[in-house]
Amino acid sequence: MTLATQVNDQQQSITISGLNKSYDHTAKGELHYILKDVNLTIKSGEFFVLLGPSGCGKSTLLNMIAGFVSKTDGQLKVGKSEVEKPGQDRAVVFQQADASLFPWLNVRQNVEFGLKMKKVDKARRNEISSYYIELVGLQGHEQKYPRELSGGMKQRVQLARVLANDSSILLMDEPFGALDAMTRRTMQKELSHIWRQTGKTVIFVTHDISEAVLLGQRIGIMSRGPNSKVTDIYDVPLHYPRDPGQPDFIKLEKTIQAHFDHEYSI
Structure with a gap:
């Protein structure tokens, strides 16, 4: 049974342009933005990682793509359709499996x-x-x-x-965050294998740099909140399966760590 063939026909890109999310107003009546001016394109069949510190809005952005959270303004499209609600083309894998x-x-x-x-x-x-x-x-x-x-x-x-x-798109919100280190590494390898088997589009949220480099084809760096956005995107030109001990892996990991060190020193 070649189920991957079914998926390929359904794949669609995700296009985000000028996307904003505000939850409330300040005392002065000004908008308080969680996400501000997010611009991003995720290709069909891509494994894309959203990487950033806790509280930067990664999960909010993922839930907006899922259709669980509405936008304030801007564009968020799957294929040619604006996302207005959850759909069968998008499935979410949560951190706590017990909840689902x-x-x-x-x-x-x-x-x-x-x-x-x-x-x-x-x-x-x-x-x-x-x-x-x-x-x-x-x-x-x-x-x-x-x-x-x-x-x-x-x-x-x-x-x-x-x-x-x-579903052609898998939205994964720190799905291995609650697991012990050994189980987490096993699940990371399994997910990478399954993604390569099925060809689905994966958007994976994490605050773990090593996990991002291990899994993603591209890594989108989110800035500190509020007014968080995707500031930089790193390509990961490493073959699968990846070895965290390889020099190129370690080099990219250090480069991304230096990015966060610089941002937090400002």
């Missing part, structure tokens, strides 16, 4: 939930769920419930469910 998994459903039932809501027949649901359960390395655990799974396994279930729903 149904505890009364086992692994297979969780993965098949969206397909069942779409009224996909049972045989096809089983075929699709089996494919993605194997892809994320959960074969043999299909009958287990979330309470019986480790944190890393729960994230695998969440990822398999998103992939099974066949």
Whole structure:
């Protein structure tokens, strides 16, 4: 079953121009911007990382792309369509898998939930769920419930469910932030492999420079908030799978660290 072929037909670029987000007004009646004048283009099938310190608006921007948070003004398009609400073309993977998994459903039932809501027949649901359960390395655990799974396994279930729903864009909000270091590295490698297998567009939020360099084709640097924006974009010309011990990896990591050191020294 070549599910990646289905995805390629759905892929669309994301275009952001002059995007602003304000939540409230100051005492003087001036707008208080969380995001100010964000300009960014993300190509179809790209693995793009949004990197920045906590509180800089990374998650807000991701939620705006998802359609969960409305813009104040500016443009935010997926393909030719302005984003006004959530859509089936965009799926979100959260940091805490417990918030999205149904505890009364086992692994297979969780993965098949969206397909069942779409009224996909049972045989096809089983075929699709089996494919993605194997892809994320959960074969043999299909009958287990979330309470019986480790944190890393729960994230695998969440990822398999998103992939099974066949959204062309994956929005990932620090999905490995709550995992221990060893599990996190395993999941990073798995995600990189899955992205290369499926060809989906991935937008990945993190504040970890090493994680950004390990995963992204391009890294968008967000400035400190408020009035945060994407100030710089770094290309990552390293082959997959990547080795954090390679000289070129370390060099780029240090370059990006120096960028943040300079910004915070101002």
